[in-house]
Amino acid sequence: MRQAPELLGEELLILSIEFDRFTNSKDRLDILALDREGNIVVVELKRDPFAGYADLQSIRYAAMVSSLTIENLLPYYLAYQKQYLGVESPSKENSLADIQEFVTNEDFEELSNTPRIILCSEDFSQEITTTVLWLNKNGLDISCVKMTPHQIGDKIAIVPNKIIPLQEAKQYLIEIKKKEERENKGKRYRPRTMRILIDNSLLKAGDKIYLKNGLPNHIKFEENHSKFSAEITGKLGQSNAIKWDFNEKEYAISALTWKLFKDLHPEKKDPGGVNGNWHWVDENGKNLWEIAESFWLKNGQK
Numbered sequence: 001m002r003q004a005p006e007l008l009g010e011e012l013l014i015l016s017i018e019f020d021r022f023t024n025s026k027d028r029l030d031i032l033a034l035d036r037e038g039n040i041v042v043v044e045l046k047r048d049p050f051a052g053y054a055d056l057q058s059i060r061y062a063a064m065v066s067s068l069t070i071e072n073l074l075p076y077y078l079a080y081q082k083q084y085l086g087v088e089s090p091s092k093e094n095s096l097a098d099i100q101e102f103v104t105n106e107d108f109e110e111l112s113n114t115p116r117i118i119l120c121s122e123d124f125s126q127e128i129t130t131t132v133l134w135l136n137k138n139g140l141d142i143s144c145v146k147m148t149p150h151q152i153g154d155k156i157a158i159v160p161n162k163i164i165p166l167q168e169a170k171q172y173l174i175e176i177k178k179k180e181e182r183e184n185k186g187k188r189y190r191p192r193t194m195r196i197l198i199d200n201s202l203l204k205a206g207d208k209i210y211l212k213n214g215l216p217n218h219i220k221f222e223e224n225h226s227k228f229s230a231e232i233t234g235k236l237g238q239s240n241a242i243k244w245d246f247n248e249k250e251y252a253i254s255a256l257t258w259k260l261f262k263d264l265h266p267e268k269k270d271p272g273g274v275n276g277n278w279h280w281v282d283e284n285g286k287n288l289w290e291i292a293e294s295f296w297l298k299n300g301q302k
Contacts, residue, residue, distance in 0.1 A: 008118055009162045010035065010036075011035075012043075013033060013035075013098070014033050015034055015073060015077045016029075017031050017032070017084070019031075019032045019065075019076065029042060029044070029061045029065070030044050031043035031044075031045070032065065032076070034099065034102065034103070034111075037103065038103040038110075038112060039112045040065055040068060040111055040112065040115040041115065042062045042065065042116070042118070043117075043118045043120065044057065044061070044118070044119050044120065045121075046120065047121075055128055055132060055135070058117045058142070059117070059140075062117055066114065067113065068111055070099060070111055074092050074095055077090075077099075078090045078092065078095055081095070092270060093259050096258065097252075097255055100239050100252050100255060101239050106195065106236055106237070107191060107192050107195070114140075116142070117140070117141065117142040117143070118142075119143070120145045121144075121145075121146065122146070122147055122148065124144050124146065124163065129163070132144055132164050142164070143162060144162070144163050145161070145163070146161045146162075146163050148161065191296075192236075193277040193289055193292040193293075194241045194288075195236055196292040197288060197291060197292050198232075198234060198236060203232050203291075204232065204234060205233055205234030206231060206232065207231070207232040207283070208231055209242065209281065209282055210229050211229070211230075211257065212280070213278065213280070213285075214278060214279055214287075215279065218264065219261065219264050227260065229245045230242040231243045231245065233250060239251060239255065240252075241253050253276035253280060254276035254277070257274045257275075257276035257279050258271060261274060277292070
C-alpha cells in the first residue's frame with residue numbers, strides 16, 4: 001500500500017508509516033498521508049476479515065494527529081524518505097516544497113485539524129458500515145475500501161473497491177461540503193495573503209519586494225544585495241508566487257524566507273515556522289501581510 005497508495009482511490013502523499021509518536025500510547029498508525037486538499041489522512045489496514053473495532057481505533061488515531069502542524073510533522077516525513085525512499089540526506093526545505101507542490105488547494109497554508117480516515121480490509125461487518133455511514137452524515141470523513149485478493153499464477157493481485165462512500169453518492173457529499181463552506185465563508189474564510197494582493201491589484205507581476213521587516217538578529221538587510229530582493233510573478237500556485245533576484249528561480253514566499261533564515265544562520269539553525277509575507281515589504285516599506293490584512297478588514301467581508 002505504501003508503494004501504491006492509488007489503490008485507495010485517490011492521490012496521496014505518504015508522510016509516515018507505522019507512526020507511533022503518540023503521547024502516553026504505544027499504538028501504531030499504519031499509514032499517515034496527505035491528500036490534495038491539504039488534509040491529514042489516517043489509513044488503517046485491517047487483517048481481520050470484518051475490520052472489527054477499526055472505526056473506533058481510527059477515530060482515536062485521527063484525534064491524536066489532529067493537532068499536527070507542517071513544522072512538527074516534517075521530521076517524520078524526513079525519516080520516511082530516508083528509510084523507505086532511499087533519499088540519503090532529505091532536507092526540510094525540499095520536503096516542505098514537496099508538500100506545497102503536492103497540495104492543489106490554493107488556499108493551503110497549514111494542515112487541517114480535521115483528519116480524514118480511510119479503512120482498508122478484506123471485508124467490513126454491518127456494524128462497521130453502519131457506524132461509518134452515521135459518522136459521515138455527522139461531519140466526519142471516513143472511507144471504506146474493500147481489498148479483494150486474487151491468485152494469478154504464483155502472484156496475488158489486489159482489487160480495491162471503495163464501498164463507502166458509494167460512487168454515486170460521492171458527488172452529492174462533495175456538493176454538500178461545498179455548500180457548507182460557502183455558508184461559512186463570510187464568517188471564517190480569509191484567502192491567502194498573495195491572492196488578496198494579486199486579485200485586488202495591491203501588487204502586480206513585476207513589482208519588487210524586499211526582505212527587510214522583522215529579521216532575526218543574525219541577519220542584516222543589505223540594500224543592493226540580490227539575496228534581499230525578489231519580484232512578484234503574479235502567479236498563485238504553491239511554489240511560484242515570487243522570483244528571487246539572487247538566482248532567478250520561483251518560490252513560495254514562506255519557503256524562500258525559511259531557506260534564507262536557515263542558510264544565513266551561522267549554525268544553519270532551523271528557524272521553525274515562518275510567515276514570509278510578514279518579512280517582505282513593498283517599495284513603500286510596508287509588509288505584505290499588513291497590506292492584505294488592512295484591505296481584507298475594510299473590504300473582504302462585505
